Amino acid sequence: MLRGLFAAIVGQALVVFVRLLTAPRAIWSGIEPIPRQRVYFANHTSNADFPTIWAVLPGFLRAQTRPVAASDYWLKSKVRAFFGRDVLNAVLINRDRENRDPSEDPVAMMVAAIDEGSSLIIFPEGLRNLTEEPVLAFKSGLFHLASARPEIDLVPTWIDNLNSVLPKGEVVPVPLICTVTFGTPMHIRPGEEKEIFLDRARLALAALGRERD
Amino acid sequence: MGTSAEVLQLFTGLVLALVGATLAASALRRWGKQTGRRAIIVQTLFARINAWWAMVVALSLAGLAGRLGIVLLFAIISFAALREFLTLTAKRRADHWMMMFAFFAALPLQYLLVYIGWVGLFTIFIPVYAFLFLPVLAAMRGDTSGFLSRVAETQWALMLCIFAASHVPALLWLDIPGFAGKQILLIAWLVIVVQAADIAHFVTPRLMGRTRIAPKVHHSRSWEGFLGALGTGTVVGTVLAWITPFAPWQAALLAIAVSVTGYAGGMVMSAIKRDKGVADWGHLIPGQGGFIDRLDSAVFAAPVLFHLVRYFFEGA
Structure with missing residues (x-):
């Protein structure tokens, strides 16, 4: 109870901090900010990606939106675990294919979260993109999720400028203005193959990024 | 910082002027024709007036808190x-x-x-x-x-x-003889002159047509706009000489300097925006672009005003 209250306060503080720092602005280019269950898939350039998307979502959407994140990162220390579990309410998945328990199947966990009514934020590139490429190849999770729940809206979400706010390896963020662009939702086509679908999703996200440039 | 009679008079005058402007703009919106370009102009006017309210409120509150x-x-x-x-x-x-x-x-x-x-x-x-x-x-x-x-x-x-x-x-x-404690009026004077020149730059070409100064930089920068800005800025600056330590002719010359550098500043900032491929600097002020969009002229004029006043008016 107390922990939950504290987490809510920290969460609000995080939103205020992100707003002060990056004055993030949502561009609703393909969807409206209405309470509808969605999977936002975004480009991943910095650890602040999720807080930024979170900060531009209106409160009533924020409460039901959970990020999907790696447990090896978020459970490393108590502070991180508090942020990951309590503040961000993340769906924590185990990336260690070899040693994970069958009950930790990432796709099953994401589907379970969807069935509970949550929206999800996922970073299908799997790791932070530090290359000059706009978007890296997608991991297959998005495909398995889309196959399991084909009716759900998959919204490409482009985060612009965060990699300049806090580049990898830097400790101190600098206050630059960021934008989050929500594109047109897409769905998996009946019988669509994995590679083709993942490529289509990646190109949709990259196209959104080019629009911003 | 004491509140002198001039500060109060100026504040009252500004609030009255803004109330008048708000009412006039509301009347335009209520009864004027609302088609195409006109609607956009009325909207721009409203956004400007709201920005001025924000400036007056922010400056007054900050002024109350002193330097x-x-x-x-x-x-x-x-x-x-x-x-x-x-x-x-x-x-x-x-x-x-x-x-x-x-x-x-x-x-x-x-x-x-x-x-x-x-x-x-x-x-x-x-x-x-x-x-x-x-x-x-x-x-x-x-x-x-x-x-x-x-x-x-x-x-x-x-x-x-x-x-x-x-x-x-x-x-x-600035340590001007006989003006101690009233320097905030210089800030008000600068902001008002620059804003008056800015609005004239926006209005004059719509009344008198436009001959572009540098078409590649920005379509709105025209000789008519420049002359309108210069004239309006100078008149407003001279009329407001009573809030400054300057004689009217001195205020007029300084207002010319401020209007010209302010206008030039706006033009330079337009060139930078054009180079970077954006229309506005940001989105913090709704309908007004960013902070720089509202302040570009004042930013260019401020150092010039500071040094002119320091050179010519500061006590030995």
């Missing part, structure tokens, strides 16, 4: 402007240290120097020390691609958004 309030207000404005500027310029990871220096060292230090009134240092801190230190910082990061333009763009950001902007609150430290 510290004014300095803090402009430090915050500088911060917002710097953020808009660097968002458009800096893109490389190797710029990070320069940006950290800009936000966390140069900005607070400059405003601290202004606050303690160390004129000798705050007028050279960024043009000399920051200018020499920035490239060192960039070179230490080792990334040499686009080195000169990266350093130069960051230095520009410092010069405009911090150095020039900080000359507005610096007006408070």
